[in-house]
Amino acid sequence: MAGILKFFYIAIIYVSLYLVVIEGKDGCKTNFDCLIKYPDHNEDILQCIGGHCLCLTN
Numbered sequence: 385m386a387g388i389l390k391f392f393y394i395a396i397i398y399v400s401l402y403l404v405v406i407e408g409k410d411g412c413k414t415n416f417d418c419l420i421k422y423p424d425h426n427e428d429i430l431q432c433i434g435g436h437c438l439c440l441t442n
Contacts, residue, residue: 411435 412418418430418437429440 412437 412432415432418432431438431440
């Protein structure tokens, strides 16, 4: 029983690491890339700065 739980814990850790690597791999080159990656944000506050999408607020 302990071996099965250990296997599932390890599997969850590897899957979560894989998802973080996939999400972190995508950078942006234009502001439009940010709009595609984060469609719920407003166009005038989402900017691509230094290859990363940043939400600029007043």
